[in-house]
Amino acid sequence: MSEAGVRKTRDKAAREKAPAVVRPPWQKFAVAVRNSTIDGHGAFAAEPIPARLKIGEIRGESISVQEARIRATRSERIMIVELSARKAIDFSKSTDPMRFTNHSCRPNARLVIRHGRVEFYARRGIAPGEEITVDYGDTHHDGKLACRCGAPGCRGAL
Ligand SMILES: [Zn+2]
Numbered sequence: 001m002s003e004a005g006v007r008k009t010r011d012k013a014a015r016e017k018a019p020a021v022v023r024p025p026w027q028k029f030a031v032a033v034r035n036s037t038i039d040g041h042g043a044f045a046a047e048p049i050p051a052r053l054k055i056g057e058i059r060g061e062s063i064s065v066q067e068a069r070i071r072a073t074r075s076e077r078i079m080i081v082e083l084s085a086r087k088a089i090d091f092s093k094s095t096d097p098m099r100f101t102n103h104s105c106r107p108n109a110r111l112v113i114r115h116g117r118v119e120f121y122a123r124r125g126i127a128p129g130e131e132i133t134v135d136y137g138d139t140h141h142d143g144k145l146a147c148r149c150g151a152p153g154c155r156g157a158l
Contacts (some may be wrong), residue, residue: 024096025057031097033130038149040077042131049126055109056098057119060091079117089116094099103158104133106151111135 005055023030028047029049036042037131048056063071068080068088079091079099091099098120101109108126111134112119126132133149 024056026059027097028053029055031056033097033100036100036102036131037133040102041100042102042133043097043100045126045128045130045132047133049122051122051124053122055072055120055126055132057117058091058094058096058099060089060094062065062116073098081113083113083116085152086148087116089118091118098132099119102131102133102149103136103147104149104151105135105147105154106149107133107135109134111137117133127135152157 019081030046032044032046033041034044048107049133060079060081065075065078065082065084065086065088068082068090071092072078072080075092077092079094081091082088098118101111103122108123109132110123114123114128119135120132140158141158142155147154147156147158
């Protein structure tokens with residue numbers, strides 16, 4: 001992701017209650033939301049996912065970049081993707097299970113931003129029980145947030 005950055009911050013309070021997750025039609029493979037050793041909740045494969053196939057997507061609310069920057073300062077845990085200099089999508093209110101996807105420096109999935117949606121594709125076959133991860137790319141943390149992905153060759157920060 002060069003022009004867009006996923007903005008996600010940690011919120012310890014959010015770990016307390018398990019989120020209610022529905023499976024929308026654009027969720028192609030079953031995914032379970034559980035506690036993650038990486039951060040808060042994570043999205044885990046609940047069935048085998050073959051390489052290269054679309055896992056699911058997150059749909060959100062279209063807002064201006066100006067509004068996105070205001071929201072980013074107000075909320076503890078947000079997920080906003082800037083699509084262009086003017087348009088952004090706020091995924092914070094989405095109930096799509098993929099919104100819990102954590103970052104890994106050696107991810108098993110990739111993130112594609114298309115038509116104002118964030119889509120997830122398997123980089124390799126993913127086994128049931130494996131946590132689904134993507135590389136967030138540049139974040140608003142500007143490398144100041146420690147990465148806990150635990151992957152060999154971890155960059156150490158987001
Ligand atoms: Zn890492």
